[in-house]
Amino acid sequence: MSSVALITGGGGGIGGAVARRMAAAGIMVVIADYDGGAAEKVKSEIVAGGGNADALAIDVTVAREVNAVVADVAKRYGRIDILANIAGGSADTKRIEEFTWAQWKEVMDANLKGTFLMCREVAPLMQKQKSGRIINTASNYGVTGSALRTPYAAAKAGIITFTKSLALELAPDLVRANTVAPGPTDTPRVMEKESMEARKQRWWPQIPLGRTALPQDLAEMYFFLTTPQSAAITGQTFHVNGGVVMP
Amino acid sequence: MRLKDKVAVVTGAAQGIGRATVLMMGREGAKVVVADLQAEKAQTVANELHALGAEALAVEVDVADETSVKRMARNTFERFQRADILVNVAGIYYPKASVVDLTEEDWDRTINVNVGSNFLCCREFVPAMRAQKSGRIISLASGIGHYGMRQFSHYAASKAAVMGFVKALAREVGPDGITVNAICPGSANTSMPRQHRSEEEVMERLRATPLPHILEPEDIAGSIVFLASDAAAFITGQSYNINSGTYMF
Numbered sequence: 001m002s003s004v005a006l007i008t009g010g011g012g013g014i015g016g017a018v019a020r021r022m023a024a025a026g027i028m029v030v031i032a033d034y035d036g037g038a039a040e041k042v043k044s045e046i047v048a049g050g051g052n053a054d055a056l057a058i059d060v061t062v063a064r065e066v067n068a069v070v071a072d073v074a075k076r077y078g079r080i081d082i083l084a085n086i087a088g089g090s091a092d093t094k095r096i097e098e099f100t101w102a103q104w105k106e107v108m109d110a111n112l113k114g115t116f117l118m119c120r121e122v123a124p125l126m127q128k129q130k131s132g133r134i135i136n137t138a139s140n141y142g143v144t145g146s147a148l149r150t151p152y153a154a155a156k157a158g159i160i161t162f163t164k165s166l167a168l169e170l171a172p173d174l175v176r177a178n179t180v181a182p183g184p185t186d187t188p189r190v191m192e193k194e195s196m197e198a199r200k201q202r203w204w205p206q207i208p209l210g211r212t213a214l215p216q217d218l219a220e221m222y223f224f225l226t227t228p229q230s231a232a233i234t235g236q237t238f239h240v241n242g243g244v245v246m247p
Numbered sequence: 248m249r250l251k252d253k254v255a256v257v258t259g260a261a262q263g264i265g266r267a268t269v270l271m272m273g274r275e276g277a278k279v280v281v282a283d284l285q286a287e288k289a290q291t292v293a294n295e296l297h298a299l300g301a302e303a304l305a306v307e308v309d310v311a312d313e314t315s316v317k318r319m320a321r322n323t324f325e326r327f328q329r330a331d332i333l334v335n336v337a338g339i340y341y342p343k344a345s346v347v348d349l350t351e352e353d354w355d356r357t358i359n360v361n362v363g364s365n366f367l368c369c370r371e372f373v374p375a376m377r378a379q380k381s382g383r384i385i386s387l388a389s390g391i392g393h394y395g396m397r398q399f400s401h402y403a404a405s406k407a408a409v410m411g412f413v414k415a416l417a418r419e420v421g422p423d424g425i426t427v428n429a430i431c432p433g434s435a436n437t438s439m440p441r442q443h444r445s446e447e448e449v450m451e452r453l454r455a456t457p458l459p460h461i462l463e464p465e466d467i468a469g470s471i472v473f474l475a476s477d478a479a480a481f482i483t484g485q486s487y488n489i490n491s492g493t494y495m496f
Contacts, residue, residue, distance in 0.1 A: 164495040171457035171492050208421025209483055217481035224478065229469025234458050235495035236488050243421050246414045246484035247496075 002052065004077045005226070006030045006070070008060050008118060009087035011038025013187025014137070017215035018084055018222045023051030025223065027082065030073050032058040034087065060087045060114030070121035082226050083122045084135045085115045088155075091193065093148040104151045111155035112162065119166055123175065132175040133226050136163045138237065140183045140245040156181075160237050167235030176234040180221050183241025185213040208243030248276030249476040254327040256280040256319070258310050258368060259337030261288035263437035264387065267464035268334055268471050273301030275472060277332070280323050282308045284337070302327075310337040310364035311356070320371035329379065332475045333372045335365050335386040338405075343398045343443045354401050361405035365412050369427075373420060382425035383475045386413050387467075388486055390431045393496050406431075410486045417484035426483040428474050433490025435462040457492035 005022050009015035011033030019029045023046045033039035036057030043055035054076075058069050074080060088111040092103060115136050126132025141149055142156030160179050167177040184203045186196070194202075203212050221240045224230055239245060255272050259265035261283035269279045273296040281296070283289040286307035296303035304326050308319040323330055338361045342353055365386050376382025391399060392406030410429050417427040433456065434440055440449050453461045460466075470489050473479055488496060 167492055167495070168457050172459065174459065176458065208418045209424075209426070209481060210422055213481050220478035221482070224473050227469075229466075229473060231469075232458065232460050232462050232466035232489055232491045233470070234492040237495075238482075238487060239485050240482050242481050243417050243483040246417065 003027045003081040003226070004030065004073070004079055005082035005084060006032060006073055006080050006122065007084045007086060008032045008058065008114070009085075009137075010055075011035050011042055012086065013189060013215045014182065014185060014218050015084070015086040016042045017219035018086060019053065020046060021216070021219035021223045022082070022226065023049075023053055027226070028052040028077065029054070030077070031055045032069060032087075034059055060085075060118055061109040063117050066117040066121055070118070070125075074125055079129060080122055080125055081129075081131065082133050082135070083118060083126075084137075084222055085118050086137045087114055088137060089189065090149070090152040090155075092152070095148060096150050099151060107151035108155050111152070112158045115159055115162065119177075123166070123170055126175040127170060127173040130174050132170075134163075134166065134170075134175065134177040135222050135225050136177070136179045138179045138181040140181055140239060140241050142181060143237075143239075143247045144245055163237075164235045171234055176225075176230075178225050178233060178235065179237045180218060180225070181237055181239045181241070182218050183207075183213060183239070183244045185215060185218060187215055203244075206244055207241070211242060213240065213242060249472065249478070250332070251276035253277045253331040253475070254280070254323070254329050255332035255334065255475065256282060256323055256330055256368075256372065257334040257336060258282045258308060258364065259387075261285045261292055263439065264432065264435065264464045264467045265334075265336035266292050267468040268336065269296060269303070270299070271465070271468045271472050272332075272475070273299050273303065275476075276301075278302040278327055280304050280306055280319070280327070282306045282319050282337075284309055308337075310335075310368060311359040313367055316364075316367040316371055324375070330372045330375050331379075331381065332383045332385070333368060334471055334475070335368055335384070337364055338387060340399075340402055340439045341442050345398055346400045349401060357401040358405050358408070361402070362408040362412060365409055369416060373425065376425045377420065377423040380424040382420070382423075383479075384416070384425065384427040385471050385474050386427075386429045388413070388429040388431045390433050390488060390490055390494055392431065394494060413486065414484045421483055426474070426479065428479075428482060428484070429486040430467060430470055430474070431486050431488045431490070432467045433462055433488070433493040435464060435467060437464055456490070460491045462489070462491050
């Protein structure tokens with residue numbers, strides 16, 4: 001029986017690449033995304049290529065949706081071996097005095113609370129299985145901070161330490177939890193706002209490896225954290241960023 | 248096979264983490280230089296690799312000796328004409344001594360072997376990697392380089408220095424397509440901790456991790472092989488902890 005992975009944000013750039021990478025390795029991937037159409041699209045691609053995939057819509061900030069989706073997936077497939085929380089992000093850049101309370105909460109919810117709600121539902125299943133791998137998504141800004149992104153940096157820093165705490169809590173049941181921290185990555189979402197040419201000018205000179213990340217670069221790290229070669233790894237943060245940040 | 252036809256040079260390869268690394272690399276298709284101060288043991292490991300069907304060359308090296316390191320590089324290029332991967336595993340973890348009792352000789356020896364070796368080995372292999380516009384360098388640091396350890400100030404300082412060196416070199420050679428990263432193992436099931444602890448103490452420590460998983464050399468080798476593979480092309484300047492959850496920096 002193949003492993004089952006639940007991937008939030010699976011319809012997006014990084015999430016889609018993670019779903020494709022895991023499916024290529026024979027993992028059954030459940031692609032969950034706020035944008036159900038985007039999830040369906042990734043699913044169709046994977047299925048057309050001979051992989052196993054399912055798609056569904058989810059708002060990870062709403063507890064009852066999260067609970068229903070996790071229960072449904074667990075019922076349908078009997079288990080959840082891998083949870084990749086990739087849903088999140090924030091396009092807002094503003095000075096602190098310009099952020100409204102509602103905007104702060106929106107960024108916190110989409111990133112940190114969504115990760116919490118997903119982990120809260122999936123962790124008990126994994127503990128019962130005595131195996132499981134959770135991979136959460138932070139950002140290099142969660143370590144360095146970023147001017148004009150106070151809520152996003154705070155949420156991502158929160159994910160790093162939340163994951164460490166979760167790792168300690170779940171370790172006795174052989175459930176591992178780690179964080180992947182991307183740097184600047186060329187996803188369709190960011191490239192809607194900034195052209196490749198502009199990204200090259202802004203980022204490439206600052207990055208030792210001379211380019212921004214492709215979603216596939218990140219996907220390899222998520223996939224590695226699901227393999228037996230990573231059996232001794234828990235509570236850690238993996239920066240994949242071409243060297244732009246070396247904590 | 249993730250390392251098909253890559254040439255990998257691994258120091259400290261006669262035992263423990265180094266040995267596990269070269270065996271895994273051989274299985275992944277790499278041609279391996281098994282470098283170690285202990286020539287006979289290195290030859291035994293090379294023979295193990297031959298038995299797996301992998302190409303291997305055993306080389307005697309003192310990684311803190313400039314002439315010896317140059318000879319290792321010469322032997323590598325004579326036999327394989329290239330070097331794609333350098334893994335700096337060779338290191339020492341002895342003697343145990345308080346700062347006030349530590350001799351200058353022991354301080355120098357630890358720093359030279361644990362981090363001076365990184366400088367000497369990288370200096371020999373970076374030019375070839377630069378010329379081919381690709382290369383992977385992976386150095387063994389240690390969690391002790393982050394959090395320190397009483398009576399091991401020399402070891403802690405040397406391993407923190409490895410992380411600093413890795414970051415600086417990563418910046419220097421990134422534009423040439425070379426990645427440089429460190430692995431920080433926790434206490435692993437090797438001969439190293441047994442140099443100053445009883446068997447009982449060693450096993451107790453190995454079992455005292457949050458994740459009930461005794462850290463074996465193969466666990467470290469798995470991450471080294473990942474960093475050496477194409478999958479890690481965009482990772483550089485990082486220090487990854489592999490420690491069954493002992494600490495989380």
